[in-house]
Amino acid sequence: MGETIQSVERAAAILRLLAGRRLGVAELARATALPKGTLHGILRTLVHVGFVEQDAATGKYRLGATLLHLGSSYLDVNELRARSLNWADGLAGRSRESVWIGTLHEGQVLVIHHVFRPDDSMQILQVGAYLPARTTALGKVLLAHDPYEESGGDELDLVRSRGWAADLEELEEGEVSLAAPIKDPSGVVVGAIGIRGALERLTRDGEVDMRYVSYVREAARAITRDLAR
Amino acid sequence: MYAAAIDQGTTSSRCIVFDHDGNIISVAQREHRQIFPRPGWVEHDAAEIWAAVQGVLAEAVDGLEIAALGITNQRETAVLWDRRTGEPVCPAIVWQDTRTDELIAGMDGEIFRERAGLPLTTYFSGPKVRWMLDRGLRERAERGEILFGTVDSWLIWKLTGRHVTDVTNASRTLMMNIHTLAWDDELLAALGVPRAILPEIRPSSEVYGHFRGIPVAAALGDQQAALFGQTCFEPGETKSTYGSGSFLLMNTGAKPVVSRHGLLTTVGYQLGDGPATYALEGAIAVTGSLVQWLRDNLGLISSAAEIETLAKTVDDNGGCYFVPAFSGLFAPHWRGDARGVIAGLTAFVNKGHLARAVLEATAFQTREVVEAMNADAGLALTSLRVDGGMTADNLLMQTLADVLDVPVIRPVVAETTALGAAYAAGLATGYWDGLATLRANWHKAAEWRPGIDPGRREREYRDWNKAVARTLDWVEKP
Numbered sequence: 204m205g206e207t208i209q210s211v212e213r214a215a216a217i218l219r220l221l222a223g224r225r226l227g228v229a230e231l232a233r234a235t236a237l238p239k240g241t242l243h244g245i246l247r248t249l250v251h252v253g254f255v256e257q258d259a260a261t262g263k264y265r266l267g268a269t270l271l272h273l274g275s276s277y278l279d280v281n282e283l284r285a286r287s288l289n290w291a292d293g294l295a296g297r298s299r300e301s302v303w304i305g306t307l308h309e310g311q312v313l314v315i316h317h318v319f320r321p322d323d324s325m326q327i328l329q330v331g332a333y334l335p336a337r338t339t340a341l342g343k344v345l346l347a348h349d350p351y352e353e354s355g356g357d358e359l360d361l362v363r364s365r366g367w368a369a370d371l372e373e374l375e376e377g378e379v380s381l382a383a384p385i386k387d388p389s390g391v392v393v394g395a396i397g398i399r400g401a402l403e404r405l406t407r408d409g410e411v412d413m414r415y416v417s418y419v420r421e422a423a424r425a426i427t428r429d430l431a432r
Numbered sequence: 433m434y435a436a437a438i439d440q441g442t443t444s445s446r447c448i449v450f451d452h453d454g455n456i457i458s459v460a461q462r463e464h465r466q467i468f469p470r471p472g473w474v475e476h477d478a479a480e481i482w483a484a485v486q487g488v489l490a491e492a493v494d495g496l497e498i499a500a501l502g503i504t505n506q507r508e509t510a511v512l513w514d515r516r517t518g519e520p521v522c523p524a525i526v527w528q529d530t531r532t533d534e535l536i537a538g539m540d541g542e543i544f545r546e547r548a549g550l551p552l553t554t555y556f557s558g559p560k561v562r563w564m565l566d567r568g569l570r571e572r573a574e575r576g577e578i579l580f581g582t583v584d585s586w587l588i589w590k591l592t593g594r595h596v597t598d599v600t601n602a603s604r605t606l607m608m609n610i611h612t613l614a615w616d617d618e619l620l621a622a623l624g625v626p627r628a629i630l631p632e633i634r635p636s637s638e639v640y641g642h643f644r645g646i647p648v649a650a651a652l653g654d655q656q657a658a659l660f661g662q663t664c665f666e667p668g669e670t671k672s673t674y675g676s677g678s679f680l681l682m683n684t685g686a687k688p689v690v691s692r693h694g695l696l697t698t699v700g701y702q703l704g705d706g707p708a709t710y711a712l713e714g715a716i717a718v719t720g721s722l723v724q725w726l727r728d729n730l731g732l733i734s735s736a737a738e739i740e741t742l743a744k745t746v747d748d749n750g751g752c753y754f755v756p757a758f759s760g761l762f763a764p765h766w767r768g769d770a771r772g773v774i775a776g777l778t779a780f781v782n783k784g785h786l787a788r789a790v791l792e793a794t795a796f797q798t799r800e801v802v803e804a805m806n807a808d809a810g811l812a813l814t815s816l817r818v819d820g821g822m823t824a825d826n827l828l829m830q831t832l833a834d835v836l837d838v839p840v841i842r843p844v845v846a847e848t849t850a851l852g853a854a855y856a857a858g859l860a861t862g863y864w865d866g867l868a869t870l871r872a873n874w875h876k877a878a879e880w881r882p883g884i885d886p887g888r889r890e891r892e893y894r895d896w897n898k899a900v901a902r903t904l905d906w907v908e909k910p
Contacts, residue, residue, distance in 0.1 A: 279735065279737060279738045279741050280741070281737040281738060281739075281740040281741050281824075281825070281826075282735050282737040282738060284737065284824050284826070285736070285737040285821070285824035285825075286737075288823070288824045288846060289456075289846055289847070292844050292845060292846055292877055293455065293456055295844050295877065296453065296454070296455040296456075296844055296845065297455060317878065318844065318877045318878065319844075319875070319876050319877055319878060319879070321844045321875035321876075321877070322875065323875055323876060326876075326879075328878050328879065328880065330826050331826075
């Protein structure tokens with residue numbers, strides 16, 4: 204290996220430290236053992252190119268939007284729908300429930316794909332509609348993986364660790380929704396897929412029927428694999 | 433128990449296994465080579481296709497009990513093989529191949545339109561067979577040493593040892609009489625094809641034979657299989673498959689309707705000993721490929737799906753219309769002298785408007801074919817069943833409903849082509865008990881309803897027609 208550039212290595216170390224958390228200058232200085240002047244210079248440069256952002260309220264640093272989109276090169280929502288089409292149909296066929304795919308848009312869930320519940324009842328296409336984030340399974344999955352979401356709370360921690368979310372009558376009385384994350388090749392969550400249906404179909408003895416959770420998670424993993432191709 | 437379908441397409445072979453509800457259980461896919469020996473020539477190696485089909489079949493049905501196997505295939509592609517060895521005697525000539533254009537230029541097309549229900553063009557199998565026989569194979573063919581088949585026939589021969597074809601594939605050869613559903617001696621004489629090489633014409637759905645114990649029980653051309661998979665069993669029911677090009681098929685019932693508006697008359701399907709069900713077919717050459725053109729030739733988008741994002745940056749087409757007559761106008765105009773036009777340009781028009789015009793071109797072309805079908809069949813379309821990759825484009829589907837003024841409906845299983853072949857096979861073996869059961873399996877995944885006012889609909893269609901008029905007379909005759 205040839206000569207390496209020390210300041211680039213230091214910048215890379217700072218980016219690694221900021222992955223998934225927010226740190227102040229003092230914490231970064233401790234972790235990197237860099238003089239504050241040097242650290243400030245590197246941070247200023249990283250903020251300038253958009254790889255790092257500084258929170259106006261707390262003064263802490265976090266990874267910038269430019270960096271987040273670098274690996275995923277920004278997935279168009281219509282592209283996500285096109286890539287998900289067959290898997291979403293398969294999920295509707297297996298679960299016999301309506302299927303929904305959403306992305307986070309200004310704090311709400313934007314519905315980018317909707318497959319009717321396959322029972323030929325009267326249903327209206329909801330593509331383009333917004334759902335609340337905090338009371339839907341889609342929203343919980345998306346918030347749990349949102350890099351800008353402040354204190355996630357215990358529930359979102361659980362969603363992140365177990366890989367799926369549920370809403371038990373939180374949006375509509377008598378309705379349950381389940382969802383799991385869709386990830387791009389760099390591991391960034393780009394959307395969530397889930398089903399919505401009646402409480403009596405999707406739960407047993409007050410608990411979510413795990414059969415449906417596995418259908419949803421399998422569809423999410425299949426789309427994730429498809430996006431990696 | 434499951435039902436399986438081999439979907440032998442132009443670029444790849446797939447095998448899909450379905451359960452009794454029509455859900456996909458497994459999928460396997462293998463591509464094969466596209467051989468381009470000269471400009472305008474397109475060939476496949478039939479032996480390579482057979483190897484691919486064996487591969488996907490083994491992979492998809494691995495460990496599953498299969499009650500019926502159906503075949504759906506690229507249509508019109510012609511294969512000649514040795515009766516004794518079972519090996520191809522020359523490359524298969526693919527449907528897109530235009531090497532027979534000089535051959536057919538010297539022939540009278542009227543008899544083909546009357547008896548075969550088709551225009552005499554390079555697409556169909558007959559002229560391709562004639563071309564191959566003229567290259568040193570005629571004597572062997574007349575001695576009965578060589579067999580002809582479309583891809584369904586080739587695969588059934590390999591799978592079961594029988595030399596048969598299904599009636600929908602036979603209806604694409606220019607050699608079958610569309611009224612009698614039998615090989616027609618006058619058509620054969622006009623083409624110069626000996627009867628000895630032809631397969632026996634059989635219904636689309638019956639047990640042709642067995643492959644390793646699995647009943648091989650259906651064959652349908654790809655577009656007919658999609659019609660069947662969409663459960664368009666009643667006259668007037670129509671499906672449209674949106675890919676690079678698009679194919680509309682309308683079920684016209686038990687009688688062939690000879691088109692006065694430039695559509696093809698074709699067999700939709702024939703179940704066992706029952707009567708054949710006919711269809712009118714309208715092909716649109718450029719639909720999805722126009723989106724690809726915007727991506728590859730203009731670079732305005734980086735993936736086909738992004739056209740919707742770009743089109744949604746504006747509210748309408750800004751007065752701009754795009755008629756993609758890249759190689760002339762097809763159904764219902766049939767004007768080879770036409771070339772593409774972007775009309776109505778002003779300083780106001782931007783790339784978003786152009787993206788809208790590209791999507792609307794697919795909708796307006798669909799309306800032209802639908803109007804021709806309604807006029808020919810004396811039926812009025814009440815809803816359009818759609819499938820294919822472009823159905824992922826929500827804005828396109830809404831535009832289609834707005835332009836056609838009927839609901840546009842996408843079924844849950846997008847793989848309607850393979851599903852149709854599996855359905856036809858499962859009916860033959862009793863895996864499914866009847867058409868009503870198949871209908872009960874068909875469910876709406878999405879429905880787009882007309883949402884614009886009638887005045888705007890007609891004004892925009894009038895503008896489209898003005899743009900179409902401006903494509904004509906571009907190529908001058910020598």
